Amino acid sequence: MWSLNDYRTVLMAVGLIGVFVCCVPSVMLFARLPPGETFSELYVLGPGHMAEGYPFNVTGGVNYLVYVGVGNHMGSVAYYLLQVKFRNQTEPLPNSTSAVPSDLVSLYTYRVLIEDNSSSEVPLNFLLSDVSFSDNESTVGNILINGVQSTINEHSSWDTNSTGYYYQIFVELWIYEAKSDAFVFHNRFVNLWLNMTASS
């Protein structure tokens, strides 16, 4: 059987727990949990919103669809720019080491505003046209991205190792910095390799 002192100890413990519970709402007003690591996600999905079915062997005049996703874990609402660019194998990609974007011209821009701990996916429809092949070289004259046409005139030589005419469509992630009132490269990009073929 418990002694009176045992009962007193139990009741004191219950009292302390009760007082702690009553104080939790007030403590939450002032206590700030340390922020976790802040980062943004950038990913590309196939036409079925899955990591499969990416276009690879592409043909002129055919429309291709992928989805580009952005996830915000920056600790607050964020304003992103997604810049779509197109290159052949000799042109520069963004430099992740020095956080420098590619100096190629942006062919299409998305503006995406996302809450913290949320993500958004945008469709990327593209169609290559005015495609020609001659002397171990292919040329892509135009690209139509989400209905916006751009003249690119990109050339790609025959790649003997990978046997194909390779191009890349890639998306850079930029973020708006309120302090400097400017968009800065967020050092993230995703890309898709495209092998240009005469017919599918």
Added chain:
Amino acid sequence: MRFWVNVLVVSLLVVCIVFFVHTAFAVTYQEAADQVAEADQTLRNAFNGVLDAEKNGANVSALLPRLTEAGSALTRAEEALRIGNYSDAVNRAGTCKSLASSVTGDAVALKIDAVAASGNWWIMVLFSVAASVVFTGVLFFVWRWFRRGYLKKMLGSRPEVTG
């Protein structure tokens, strides 16, 4: 003769209307570019307003769809400007500005509400203190009641010899 003069004057008027009125209302590249730049700045200001409201504790979820719509309008305005469709660029820039301005207004209102709500922190503290005091008091009375019963029971019991 007078009839043909009238016909000539009316024809001249029609030609003037077709050419000069169009020219008078045509949008130049610079005008369109200015409108697009203004829309871009308005959208940034709206975003800064939303960010500020969120930092002050406001729930800004309801504002983001409109802000995203404004962003899409700005993207289309820039594309229209790029392909030389200046009047379309101006229209879309106007849509962007209108949406962004409404978001800015709502963000300010949300921020004011959030700041006012956070100014009532003392009510929460008062509630915590009062709840703690009441809880401790009730526990004290429970303890006293229990101890009295316990002692009464112990004192009332008789020793028994077993074995």
